[in-house]
Every structure is written in C-alpha cells, then in structure tokens.
Amino acid sequence: xxxxxxxxxxADLEPVFCKELIRQELDNDTAQFEIxxxxxxxxxxxxxxxxxxxxxxxxALGTPAKIYxxxxxxxxxxxxxxxxxxxxxxxxxxxxLKGVTTETGAGQWGxxxxxxCAFFGxxxxxxxxxxxxxxxxxxxxxxxxxxAEVTPSPSxxxxxxxxxxxxxxxxxxxxxCAISEAVETAVKNPGYRYVxxxxxxxxxxxxxxxxLEAHAAFEKLGERPDxxxxxxxxxxxxxxxxxxxxxxxxxxxxxxxIVAVEPxxxxxxxxxxxxxxxxxxxxxxxxxxxxxxxxxxxxSPSHAGGLRFHGMSSTLSExxxxxxxxxxxxxxxxxxxxxxxxxxxxGILPAPESSHAIRAAIDEALKCxxxxxxxxxLFGLTGTGYFDLTAYxxxxxxxxxxxxxxxxxxxxxxxxxxxxxx
Numbered sequence: 001x002x003x004x005x006x007x008x009x010x011a012d013l014e015p016v017f018c019k020e021l022i023r024q025e026l027d028n029d030t031a032q033f034e035i036x037x038x039x040x041x042x043x044x045x046x047x048x049x050x051x052x053x054x055x056x057x058x059x060a061l062g063t064p065a066k067i068y069x070x071x072x073x074x075x076x077x078x079x080x081x082x083x084x085x086x087x088x089x090x091x092x093x094x095x096x097l098k099g100v101t102t103e104t105g106a107g108q109w110g111x112x113x114x115x116x117c118a119f120f121g122x123x124x125x126x127x128x129x130x131x132x133x134x135x136x137x138x139x140x141x142x143x144x145x146x147x148a149e150v151t152p153s154p155s156x157x158x159x160x161x162x163x164x165x166x167x168x169x170x171x172x173x174x175x176x177c178a179i180s181e182a183v184e185t186a187v188k189n190p191g192y193r194y195v196x197x198x199x200x201x202x203x204x205x206x207x208x209x210x211x212l213e214a215h216a217a218f219e220k221l222g223e224r225p226d227x228x229x230x231x232x233x234x235x236x237x238x239x240x241x242x243x244x245x246x247x248x249x250x251x252x253x254x255x256x257x258i259v260a261v262e263p264x265x266x267x268x269x270x271x272x273x274x275x276x277x278x279x280x281x282x283x284x285x286x287x288x289x290x291x292x293x294x295x296x297x298x299x300s301p302s303h304a305g306g307l308r309f310h311g312m313s314s315t316l317s318e319x320x321x322x323x324x325x326x327x328x329x330x331x332x333x334x335x336x337x338x339x340x341x342x343x344x345x346x347g348i349l350p351a352p353e354s355s356h357a358i359r360a361a362i363d364e365a366l367k368c369x370x371x372x373x374x375x376x377x378l379f380g381l382t383g384t385g386y387f388d389l390t391a392y393x394x395x396x397x398x399x400x401x402x403x404x405x406x407x408x409x410x411x412x413x414x415x416x417x418x419x420x421x422x
Contacts, residue, residue: 184282
C-alpha cells in the first residue's frame with residue numbers, strides 16, 4: 001500500500017473490490033477454482049469458442065507453418081472480455097451490491113461489463129478513455145443500450161478527473177486516468193465496487209478458460225503449438241491463452257515459445273522498467289510490481305485503445321523477467337496492414353488489439369517460409385473490429401500515423417516512479 005509500504009491485505013481492498021474477487025486476487029495456493037453454475041450457464045451462450053486453422057492465410061503466405069487462432073469474438077461484446085465480466089458481475093450480485101464502476105479503453109471491456117450487469121440486474125458506470133469515446137460512438141451506444149452510464153475520461157465529474165484536466169489541458173485520456181475516476185466513484189457511492197477488465201490475477205484466472213479450451217482442442221487434434229502469440233496491453237487475454245501451456249512449461253513437461261505483442265506507442269515490456277508503480281494516473285490504487293513506462297505517461301491516441309495501459313500484469317511481468325516469454329512491439333500501420341490481409345483471406349474483420357497478434361503470427365510464418373521449417377503457431381484473436389471502422393478508414397485513406405514515445409519521454413515518466421524498498 002502506498003501509505004504504509006506494506007503488502008495489501010483483504011481489509012485494505014474491501015472498500016474497492018468485491019470480497020470473492022479479493023480472495024481470488026490474493027490466493028497463492030489454489031490451483032483451480034470451481035466455476036459457479038450461474039457463470040457456466042451464461043458461458044453456454046457463447047462458449048466454447050472455436051479454435052480455427054487459418055488455411056487461407058497459410059496459402060496466401062506460402063508458408064509451411066500451420067496457423068491456428070482461438071476466436072473470442074463470437075458474442076455481442078465482440079471480445080474475450082465477457083469471460084471475466086460475467087464472473088465479476090456475478091460475484092457483485094452475490095454480495096448484494098447495487099452496482100459497479102469501471103474504465104474502458106477501446107470499449108470492449110465496458111461493452112462486456114454492461115451486458116453482464118444487465119443480465120444480473122446491476123447498475124454499471126463506465127469511464128471511457130476520451131479518445132475512444134470520440135472515435136467509437138457505436139461502441140458507446142451498445143453500452144448505453146445495455147443500461148450503462150458512459151462518461152468520457154478524464155471528466156469533470158470526479159475530483160481526480162478535474163485534477164488531470166487541469167494538469168493536462170485538452171488531454172485525450174488514458175486507461176490510468178479512467179481507472180482513477182472509476183475507483184473514486186466506487187469508493188464514494190455506497191453499494192458500489194470497482195471492477196477491472198485486465199492486469200489483475202483474478203482477471204487472468206477468469207480468462208484461463210480460453211487457454212483451457214485451446215489446450216483441450218489441441219489434445220483432440222493430436223497436435224500442439226510450438227509458438228503461442230497474444231496481444232498485450234494489461235495482459236488478460238495473453239495470460240488466459242497461455243495459462244495451461246505455461247503450466248506445462250514451468251513443470252518441465254513441454255516447452256513453448258510464448259510471445260507478447262504490444263504497440264510501439266505504449267511499449268511497457270520492450271522499453272519499460274520492472275518496478276513498483278501505480279496502476280492509475282491519479283495514484284489512489286495500490287502499487288504493483290510490473291513492467292511499466294510510468295503512471296504519468298499518456299500514450300498517443302492509438303486506435304488500439306485496449307492496449308494503452310502504461311503497465312503490464314504482475315504475473316506476466318514476472319514471467320517475462322524470468323525470460324519464460326518474449327515480447328515485441330509493432331507499429332500501428334504494420335498492424336493494420338496485417339489486419340487487412342487477414343480480413344481479406346479469412347473473412348473476419350479483426351479488432352485493432354487482436355491484429356497485433358496477427359502481425360506477429362504472419363511475421364513468424366514468413367520466417368518459417370524463409371528458413372524452410374515447419375511450425376505450429378497459435379494466436380489469440382481476441383475480438384472483432386466492426387466498431388473500429390474509423391480506424392480502418394484512417395488506414396485505408398492513408399491518414400494513419402505511427403507515433404512512438406522518445407527515449408526522453410519514457411525517461412521523464414520513469415523518473416516519477418514511487419520510491420519503494422524491496
């Protein structure tokens with residue numbers, strides 16, 4: 001905790017999070033959690049999600065590699081986020097709460113949570129990063145259709161929002177800003193708690209359903225992936241996808257190459273520092289040890305809004321620090337070129353976030369072609385891009401730009417990291 005310099009306890013977190021989610025977050029001993037019947041009943045609407053072999057992409061690339069993707073976009077929210085949203089809404093309802101607050105970047109998490117809250121009869125307040133709020137009005141309207149109250153962040157409805165607007169006039173916002181506003185709103189409103197769509201251990205736990213299904217499907221096929229690739233912003237989809245495979249790797253049962261793909265505009269793994277940092281720009285949340293480029297850093301208004309978080313999951317950060325996984329950063333225009341190529345041959349318009357994984361998967365398959373080697377590649381197709389057409393329009397019109405922080409930008413941001421004795 002920032003105030004005490006000591007590890008968080010359940011009592012510290014209870015004003016912010018649901019009790020059962022705190023238990024899951026702090027648990028270090030339970031290998032598997034039973035999924036409640038009510039959550040499993042909801043999952044039946046869209047799970048299991050398909051594991052698809054990208055035959056047409058393989059043919060277009062002329063690669064000897066086999067390419068598979070785990071498709072999480074077959075639900076109205078359009079992404080994997082629903083896996084955790086329904087779980088968190090269920091636990092909030094079971095606790096007898098009135099509602100929940102949250103932040104959303106691209107809008108996928110906010111959409112998923114609004115759906116889950118409508119199903120369980122909960123109020124839902126969403127702070128949406130301002131640039132995404134303006135770029136993706138239809139995502140916003142889906143949230144409102146499901147009953148959510150959507151506010152562009154930073155707003156003038158919270159004290160943190162007013163402070164951030166004063167310090168950064170005209171800012172397009174960030175996930176760190178939106179988190180601060182959502183936490184403040186939860187703490188100030190009785191009967192509300194804050195829920196988060198990525199980064200935390202509890203979220204990676206909920207998302208492990210992706211990897212468990214993928215692992216079971218490969219077992220049925222009598223195959224196994226050599227390389228597992230996922231986009232990485234906070235780390236929830238990647239953590240969920242790799243969970244059972246990483247377990248095998250850690251136990252020495254099998255080996256896999258695991259690759260995290262992040263935007264070059266927000267490169268926490270590839271250019272960040274492994275240190276304790278605030279999870280939010282307003283500095284009201286507990287510190288987490290993670291790869292970070294600093295809580296004060298506000299990325300450029302990239303179209304991959306779900307990957308604009310300044311830090312990375314503590315669990316994935318430890319795995320990366322131990323060199324159990326790799327990381328690469330990719331430029332936005334290269335990402336959209338891969339997205340268009342994939343859409344034209346595979347028939348799915350991918351989300352900008354997912355397309356980071358597509359970019360890396362294509363690059364890996366082309367390496368196999370150049371080196372004349374066979375390999376089985378698995379990547380996470382986390383969602384669809386039908387609410388991201390302004391981004392596709394910018395790319396198709398040749399107006400999309402690649403913006404990356406300078407070394408000086410990152411240095412100045414990292415200078416403000418909290419001083420923590422480890």
